[in-house]
Amino acid sequence: MKKLFIVANWKMNGNKISNEQLVNYINEKVYENPNIEVIICPPFTYLTQILKLKATRIKVGAQNISESQNGAFTGEISGSMLQDMNIDYVIIGHSERRQMYSDTNTIIAQKFELAHQNNLIPILCVGESLNERKTGQTISVVESQIKSVIESTCIELFTKSIIAYEPVWAIGTGETASSEQAEEVHFNIRSILKEYDLNIATSIPILYGGSVNGANSKDLFTMGNINGGLIGGASLNGEEFVKIYQAAERLTNE
Ligand code: PGA
Numbered sequence: 441m442k443k444l445f446i447v448a449n450w451k452m453n454g455n456k457i458s459n460e461q462l463v464n465y466i467n468e469k470v471y472e473n474p475n476i477e478v479i480i481c482p483p484f485t486y487l488t489q490i491l492k493l494k495a496t497r498i499k500v501g502a503q504n505i506s507e508s509q510n511g512a513f514t515g516e517i518s519g520s521m522l523q524d525m526n527i528d529y530v531i532i533g534h535s536e537r538r539q540m541y542s543d544t545n546t547i548i549a550q551k552f553e554l555a556h557q558n559n560l561i562p563i564l565c566v567g568e569s570l571n572e573r574k575t576g577q578t579i580s581v582v583e584s585q586i587k588s589v590i591e592s593t594c595i596e597l598f599t600k601s602i603i604a605y606e607p608v609w610a611i612g613t614g615e616t617a618s619s620e621q622a623e624e625v626h627f628n629i630r631s632i633l634k635e636y637d638l639n640i641a642t643s644i645p646i647l648y649g650g651s652v653n654g655a656n657s658k659d660l661f662t663m664g665n666i667n668g669g670l671i672g673g674a675s676l677n678g679e680e681f682v683k684i685y686q687a688a689e690r691l692t693n694e
Contacts, residue, residue, distance in 0.1 A: 444661055444688040445602065445645055445668035447479045447563065448675030449503065449531060459486055460493060465678035467495040470685055475692040477668075478685060479529050480675075484517055487525055501529030501563065504537060507550035509557075519551075519558030530560045531670075533585070535567055535608045545588035553593045556600070563602045563670065564589060565649070566629075570609035578607075579628050586632055595636040602645045603629060604670040610650025612673055619659040619666075622648045626665035654683025661691055 454462070459482065470478050481501040482490050490500050506516035522530060532555060533548040543551075548564070555562040566585040568578045582605065590598070605625050610617050617625075626646045633641035648660050649670030660666055668688065674680040 441475050441692055442667055443475050443477065443645065444692060445477045445479065445647055446681075446685050446688055447501065447529075447531075447604075447647060447668070447670045448481060448681060449534070449649075449670055449672050450480070450482045450675060451503070451536070451672060452483055453676055454482060454486060456486075456489065459489055462676070462678050462681075463490060463493040466498065466681065466685075467493070469678075469682040470495065470498060471689075472497045473689065473692060476685070476688050481529070481531055487522075487527060491526065499528045501531060502527055502560075503531050503534070505530050505532070505551055505555060505558075505560070507547045507554065509554060519554040519560055522560055523558040528561060529602075530555050530562055531565065531604075532562045533565045535565060535606060535611060539608075545585060546592065548585075549589045549592035552589050552597065552601075556593075556597050561600055561602060563604050563647070565604045565606050565670070567606040567608050567611075567650070573607065573609060578625060582625060582629060583632050586629065590636060595633075595640060598633065598637070598640045598644055602647060604647040604649050605629060606649035606670060612651070614651050616651040616653075616656050616660075617648070619656075619663050622660060623663040623665055626663070630665060652684060654680050654687070657684040657687040658691065661688055 479499045505519045532551045537543040566582045568581040630641045645667035647668045647670045652669040652671045653674045
């Protein structure tokens, strides 16, 4: 049985009251399951709140870290600060950061390395734009995003990492990649990793992200190379998020 990861990326949403309602709801519906890891990634300012509220079977991640270890970087949060808070995961290289905050492949590689140095498991996001897909560049874009991290760090770091394939055109648009389209890219990601390490290529969790919801999650998670989802919009709605979790639960019980 493959392990499935259900990751909530709240982005810059939530407040003290809505967070509490959402986490209480998730706590009630999510059960201990060795084959499912549920991870909530709230904004930095709510990490402490979620750590206190969440059931022990739920993990917490951050949405970003600085590419520097410490120093004069006003407004930044370092990996060691997250480690201090007992955070387990961190999202790195989300397309919103690549597009709006100039997170280049070089910066993303630095963040990836610092996540590891601080015992955080990085969820490395990769994915093509609509134009890149239309012009047949999907695999080459994903390949360069992954190889730039491998080549500026080392393949061994991927033993304890997660990759999320998130086609930019499917994020927040309601348009999901079909399960076949996603599977094809996930298969290719494993092929890229095979050039470096066969074991890592076959075992690394690769999540799909981009308009995942209660209705499409089962088809996506059934695909052989898909190990769960990185969920934005639908993770802000308790019922919808739990439907996604329950789709995973049913698959792990089959
Ligand atoms: P979405 O976002 O589910 O709202 O498309 C996914 C993500 O950006 O991680």
